[in-house]
Amino acid sequence: MTAPATTVTASPQPGFLRLRSVSLRFALVYGTLFVCSAILFLSFIWWGTEGLLEHRVERAITTDSRTLYNIWAESGPAGLTLVIDDRLEQDVDDNTLYLLINKDQKWVAGNLSEWPRQVTSDHHWFTLPVQRAYTQDMAKVRAYLLPDGYRLLIGRDISGRTLLRKMLTDMLLWACIMITLLAVGGGWLVRRLFRHVIHTISRTTLAITHGDMSRRMPVQGTDDELDEIAITINEMLDRISRLMDGVRQVSNAIAHDLRTPITRARAQLEDAALHATNETELRAAMEQAASNLDNVTSICEALLRIAQIESGARRSAFVLFDLIPALQDVCELYEAVAEEHGLIFVRQLPEHLPFFGDRAMFQQAVANLLDNAVKFSPSNGAVTLSAKVLPAARRSDGSRGALLRLCVADVGIGMNEADMARASERFFRAEQARNTPGSGLGLSLVQAIVQLHEGQLHLSSNNPGLITCIEIPLPEANALLLADSMPNNH
Amino acid sequence: MRILLVEDDQTVRSFIAKGLSESGHLVEQAESGRDGLSLATSENFDIIILDRMLPGGVDGIHILETLRRQGNVTPVLLLSALAEVDEKVAGLKAGGDDYVTKPFSFSELQARLEALVRRNRNEAQPQTRLTVGDLEIDLLSRGVKRAGQKIDLQPREFRLLEFLIRHAGQVVTRTMLLEGVWDYHFDPQTNVIDVHVSRLRQKIDKPFGRPLVHTIRNAGYMLQE
Numbered sequence: 001m002t003a004p005a006t007t008v009t010a011s012p013q014p015g016f017l018r019l020r021s022v023s024l025r026f027a028l029v030y031g032t033l034f035v036c037s038a039i040l041f042l043s044f045i046w047w048g049t050e051g052l053l054e055h056r057v058e059r060a061i062t063t064d065s066r067t068l069y070n071i072w073a074e075s076g077p078a079g080l081t082l083v084i085d086d087r088l089e090q091d092v093d094d095n096t097l098y099l100l101i102n103k104d105q106k107w108v109a110g111n112l113s114e115w116p117r118q119v120t121s122d123h124h125w126f127t128l129p130v131q132r133a134y135t136q137d138m139a140k141v142r143a144y145l146l147p148d149g150y151r152l153l154i155g156r157d158i159s160g161r162t163l164l165r166k167m168l169t170d171m172l173l174w175a176c177i178m179i180t181l182l183a184v185g186g187g188w189l190v191r192r193l194f195r196h197v198i199h200t201i202s203r204t205t206l207a208i209t210h211g212d213m214s215r216r217m218p219v220q221g222t223d224d225e226l227d228e229i230a231i232t233i234n235e236m237l238d239r240i241s242r243l244m245d246g247v248r249q250v251s252n253a254i255a256h257d258l259r260t261p262i263t264r265a266r267a268q269l270e271d272a273a274l275h276a277t278n279e280t281e282l283r284a285a286m287e288q289a290a291s292n293l294d295n296v297t298s299i300c301e302a303l304l305r306i307a308q309i310e311s312g313a314r315r316s317a318f319v320l321f322d323l324i325p326a327l328q329d330v331c332e333l334y335e336a337v338a339e340e341h342g343l344i345f346v347r348q349l350p351e352h353l354p355f356f357g358d359r360a361m362f363q364q365a366v367a368n369l370l371d372n373a374v375k376f377s378p379s380n381g382a383v384t385l386s387a388k389v390l391p392a393a394r395r396s397d398g399s400r401g402a403l404l405r406l407c408v409a410d411v412g413i414g415m416n417e418a419d420m421a422r423a424s425e426r427f428f429r430a431e432q433a434r435n436t437p438g439s440g441l442g443l444s445l446v447q448a449i450v451q452l453h454e455g456q457l458h459l460s461s462n463n464p465g466l467i468t469c470i471e472i473p474l475p476e477a478n479a480l481l482l483a484d485s486m487p488n489n490h
Numbered sequence: 491m492r493i494l495l496v497e498d499d500q501t502v503r504s505f506i507a508k509g510l511s512e513s514g515h516l517v518e519q520a521e522s523g524r525d526g527l528s529l530a531t532s533e534n535f536d537i538i539i540l541d542r543m544l545p546g547g548v549d550g551i552h553i554l555e556t557l558r559r560q561g562n563v564t565p566v567l568l569l570s571a572l573a574e575v576d577e578k579v580a581g582l583k584a585g586g587d588d589y590v591t592k593p594f595s596f597s598e599l600q601a602r603l604e605a606l607v608r609r610n611r612n613e614a615q616p617q618t619r620l621t622v623g624d625l626e627i628d629l630l631s632r633g634v635k636r637a638g639q640k641i642d643l644q645p646r647e648f649r650l651l652e653f654l655i656r657h658a659g660q661v662v663t664r665t666m667l668l669e670g671v672w673d674y675h676f677d678p679q680t681n682v683i684d685v686h687v688s689r690l691r692q693k694i695d696k697p698f699g700r701p702l703v704h705t706i707r708n709a710g711y712m713l714q715e
Binding site: 293294337 | 682688
């Protein structure tokens, strides 16, 4: 099996030790960390022990010097000589060094034959090799100046300590080897564990890649990180399959809704080719066919536009502008149409309304809503366009801020609850609307535009008729800025 | 008019060439970007119709940029299947004068061609007073008179009439009106333009008997005496 995640291609490779593998990297990191911390720990022990021994030697010498000083003060050189001899005799370990010399540098007492040349100053620590009887050992010494030109050298043989150090070093070396072995073993274990976890994920995802969308990650219910990953992946898979269903639905709809005008065009042309008796009939059939093909083009364009808007690429064109003149513009375009249909057109707009978005696109959204309202209204009805700012309230995402609510209301044929829920689906057309011209893409486009502005589209019943509302969060800090720079009249 | 047509698709090319020849223009054809560029630089044309995507490495935008760099100001109408707004902007930025997306109707193409050529001629002398027959409009005072009688128009109706008069004797399509008068670059589903034109007719044609605004079937409108 492969070690997953880092490799781009998912080809199964039998290598059990690949360098580009996350599990191996984990194992290596674990091993290195383990060895490093062990070495640090052992070094600490080593230095600690070493320091302690050193300290003990120095303490012993200092204590010695103090005692010998007192003896000198009580009984002079003779007393001191006696005590030194006495002490040397009792020293079973044979690691004490004394040397007392007089002002002529002559030996008076002690177990050293002559004053070591390295000891040039008094009251300082020296570590040096000393020659005694048959052996040469390392010693730590300190010289003390006594009255009458006498000098006393006190020292300790530390060759035992050197031995101890060697032993300790050997031990640490062995410990290092053991630790390395443990690290490798532990690393291997960590790697195994890691690969086991990853493989569960990769097996499931591989199955899904091969088309089995029903597979899901097993959730153990232990509420640990693995479960968290499994739940996240499962949620992602749910969303992907929902999207795939959507795409499938849309492509079915496209296939159907494009086929219809193409079929019509084809039928018209074929019919004319077979049955037309004069040029006028032929031309009429061709013109109809051409207009059906234009219909195909406009469906394609609308679909592309929706797709482009949904991809979110157009957010770069967002600017701050006053919504009201933009709305008045669209109103003016549709007011004439409403009048033509014998409808009353009512506008309920504030004087200014700072807005952040894409002006042209927002106008198109409103145009589509008005288009629908006019199309589905009986004559003598009314179409109302209203826009207002809802004061700061808790938004659905939890943040607080003002909301723009723009509604288009008509008193037309309306929609039932079930249709309202599906109204913004691509190509969806309510049963009663089948006979009016249109592609079923108008509200989808509105929905895409509203979503691009991070808003929501709501449909509700006007009894009779339909109210379509757009709710879009408004800019806050920028609003003041715009209000300042905005002209007083428009 | 002498027109250069650079288009690689045989069917579309002969369709355009035939239509333009029938309306009395002289059409030179080129099917590759290379041929198109050498023709455009070596000869003089009144207008160039340029497909954006051409085979052979030299595409429409490249030809356009080369021409503009050489100081050639022949009006260029770009023809393209790339219909997105950003693509249009890119084409116009490169120095194009107008942009028609495929598929298109011949009448739309022809209307736009004529508008372009005329715009090019008119730019020299700015006018403040435009007349067609007994209809005259004053661009400064925004006043409209027909047969000496004053007509009240809404601002938008005035702009619509102004657009029609500026293109008098030419076919003006609904898309051209929507872009030129309302500055909208989308396609409203209902016949909004027809409604506005019919309201304008109520004011400038109906009281005077003889119509000036004519509907051209399958194409658009034309203001003509």
